[in-house]
Amino acid sequence: MKTIISRYFLLINLLILIGLLATGCDDKQQDINSEKLTVGVVSYGEGTVSLEKYERFKDYIAKQTQSIVELEPAYNELQALEQIQRQNWKIVFAPPGLAAIAISKELYIPLFSMEGTRGRQRSLLIVRDDKPIKTIADLANKTVALETAGSAAGYYVPLYDLYGLTLAKIRFAPTPKTVLQWISEGSVDAGALSQTDFELHQREFSTTKFRILHTSRSIPPAVVLLAPTVERNQQQQIQKAMNQAPGDIVADAGYVPVAKVPSYDQFIKLVDKVKPLEEQVKKTPAVLLNQKSTTP
Structure with a gap:
């Protein structure tokens, strides 16, 4: 009888332990934002040479926001425009033409000016x-x-x-x-x-x-844009992370945290x-x- 009771309590303790472990795993999964962030860039067919400079930025944003981040190139503006119209790209390193369409028609939010602010x-x-x-x-x-x-x-x-x-x-x-x-x-x-x-x-x-x-x-200079579908808290996380990014990551990605975001009103017209x-x-x-x- 004692043996049966001991086995019973052992089974109960084992089930409790499994439950605690499962809960811990769930908590860790909840720490990772399940919504994927796709970073869009235009590379003009230059392939890895053009994309390498964004790799550290991608990894940094993934770590800071606890999100799954992917880098996706478009090889001309037409391909990029399709991705923006579908709002597939959540963060966009947008040259001016794309930026004008994204801001005026797709309601993307300009976050940062990119290099080129010193000379239009x-x-x-x-x-x-x-x-x-x-x-x-x-x-x-x-x-x-x-x-x-x-x-x-x-x-x-x-x-x-x-x-x-x-x-x-x-x-x-x-x-x-x-x-x-x-x-x-x-x-x-x-x-x-x-x-x-x-x-x-x-x-x-x-x-x-x-x-x-x-x-x-x-x-106007190119800008970094954020899709309107990005949740508000995550938007703030991304903006804060980009503001505080190490200088080498900022330089590689080519945006200027201290520069004023340019007005696109006249260019959109x-x-x-x-x-x-x-x-x-x-x-x-x-x-x-x-x-x-x-x-x-």
Whole structure:
């Protein structure tokens, strides 16, 4: 009888111990935020070289917020725009064109300004120096290369500056480098890209002499955005963690915690003005006129 009672109490104690262990495991699971945070970046097909600088940032945010964090590249603005429209990206390192759409249409929240605040970005219209094209008006009935929708310097701003012209055709380049390649080989008469991208890639075409036909108005710097679907407490955790991140992580990710977040109000208005042209740019010839208005 004593043996049976002893075994009974032993079984009870064992069950209690298992219950305590299970509860401890559940508590640990609850410490990890089950909602995945996806960090979106545009890498222009440069693969791991472009993504390596975000790896430590990803690991740091995961640790600080106790969340599952994944890094997801898009290889051009069009792919990135799709992810933003679906709100798949929770944290976005957004170039200006994407930022304008994300803030105005998808209600993303700007958290930090990125590098480039020391000098505003600009869009350039580039031609080969041996072309007899001297003004924007000379591009009438010519073929022009733009980048894909979502690019500020390669799409929205040049469309604004080209307003009123009829172009023979618009070709859409997947990367800024492709724009220069097409200009160099003569398959387009002119192309648009950012000043930074032009300075970066023009040396790769040593046999071609390029000329800047037009320099645009200034474009606001890129920003780090947060999706509106991120829960409020987690939003505060992310913002605090990014503010307090070590300098090397901040430098690699390329944002500036102490910089003022730029206003996008005026740039969003510019994007809205050229949006009606998007059906025209797909046509041949491309008549860059808004039928409902006489001005862009």
